[in-house]
Amino acid sequence: MVKLVSVLAIVSVLSAVSFAEETTQAVKGLSAAEAGRVPLIGHTITVDKNVRDWVGTAPEEENAAAVNNSEYIWKDATGDDKGNGNYTYPLNKALKKGADLKEFRVTYDKDNLYLLVKTDRPADWWTGYRIIGIHKKGAVGGMTLLAQGDPDECSSDSGTYANLKVSPDLACQYVVVVSSTYKGRIWDEKGKLIGRKEAAPDDTAGFKIEDSNWNAIEIAIPWTLLGGNPAGQTWEFIVATGQQDNDMARPVKEQADEWNGGGGAANRANPYVYDLAGADKATQEKELGSYDGDADEDDPKGFATIDKSYLTVNFGLMR
Numbered sequence: 001m002v003k004l005v006s007v008l009a010i011v012s013v014l015s016a017v018s019f020a021e022e023t024t025q026a027v028k029g030l031s032a033a034e035a036g037r038v039p040l041i042g043h044t045i046t047v048d049k050n051v052r053d054w055v056g057t058a059p060e061e062e063n064a065a066a067v068n069n070s071e072y073i074w075k076d077a078t079g080d081d082k083g084n085g086n087y088t089y090p091l092n093k094a095l096k097k098g099a100d101l102k103e104f105r106v107t108y109d110k111d112n113l114y115l116l117v118k119t120d121r122p123a124d125w126w127t128g129y130r131i132i133g134i135h136k137k138g139a140v141g142g143m144t145l146l147a148q149g150d151p152d153e154c155s156s157d158s159g160t161y162a163n164l165k166v167s168p169d170l171a172c173q174y175v176v177v178v179s180s181t182y183k184g185r186i187w188d189e190k191g192k193l194i195g196r197k198e199a200a201p202d203d204t205a206g207f208k209i210e211d212s213n214w215n216a217i218e219i220a221i222p223w224t225l226l227g228g229n230p231a232g233q234t235w236e237f238i239v240a241t242g243q244q245d246n247d248m249a250r251p252v253k254e255q256a257d258e259w260n261g262g263g264g265a266a267n268r269a270n271p272y273v274y275d276l277a278g279a280d281k282a283t284q285e286k287e288l289g290s291y292d293g294d295a296d297e298d299d300p301k302g303f304a305t306i307d308k309s310y311l312t313v314n315f316g317l318m319r
């Protein structure tokens with residue numbers, strides 16, 4: 001009898017293991033639009049330089065989304081960090097990679113929104129720059145020029161200086177930026193700075209950013225900064241990756257040189273963005289290439305507009 005019980009126990013453990021393997025292997029990728037219809041029930045993340053508490057399984061396919069284990073997961077293609085299709089990295093070895101988006105994850109609890117941004121590992125820790133625009137579906141107003149910043153100020157508190165616009169349908173209520181491995185800023189729809197994390201005494205309470213191995217960034221943003229708990233709402237996220245310079249987007253010029261990438265326009269109307277989430281390579285290249293190379297320098301009318309490259313997260317009711 002004892003033997004039979006232990007045999008049964010082993011069999012049930014084995015079947016549990018194989019079932020678990022089956023479920024982890026069988027996460028089928030959804031389009032960004034399909035995944036946006038699946039309600040996300042969140043869980044708590046600790047922002048602690050360790051990403052093991054992100055337990056969802058990414059979809060098998062590239063450029064696909066899944067809602068798995070209380071996480072929204074976008075798996076981006078590898079090697080699509082070419083901006084308009086022609087972007088190259090700066091020549092300095094510290095800056096030769098690191099803007100290829102790999103994954104973007106979203107989860108939440110009653111206190112915070114949690115984000116995870118994974119890229120390829122940069123050649124030096126300080127080089128990364130990630131822009132996350134947030135459009136609350138149904139909201140009126142919002143900014144279509146994503147926290148550009150005042151050209152006369154040229155300050156990281158003023159904006160991104162990334163030359164990035166979105167269509168009116170995606171006008172953002174918030175823009176979040178993460179530079180290097182631990183710094184961040186949040187602007188509201190009027191372009192007012194409402195959150196800053198610099199590992200300084202005056203950091204915004206609860207706005208947390210830490211990285212693991214230079215290429216996976218955990219972010220916590222209190223709901224109090226984002227207009228309250230989103231239960232039952234649908235939010236759209238525009239996720240753009242590039243490189244930073246003084247905590248602003250590092251320009252991509254017409255010709256690459258030691259400190260700047262190449263493949264942009266002579267008038268610098270091109271976005272300083274190498275990769276986007278939400279669409280395939282052809283669509284993202286078309287969108288990042290939709291600037292006007294004949295526009296006056298610094299005139300937002302000439303900037304590229306993002307219309308299809310975004311992710312939709314359907315916040316379910318709070319657990």
Ligand SMILES: [Ca+2]
Pocket residue numbers: 045046047048049050051052053054218
């Ligand atoms: Ca963690």
Ligand SMILES: [Ca+2]
Pocket residue numbers: 076077078079080081100101102275
């Ligand atoms: Ca990518």
Ligand SMILES: [Ca+2]
Pocket residue numbers: 076077080101275276277278279284
């Ligand atoms: Ca992409």
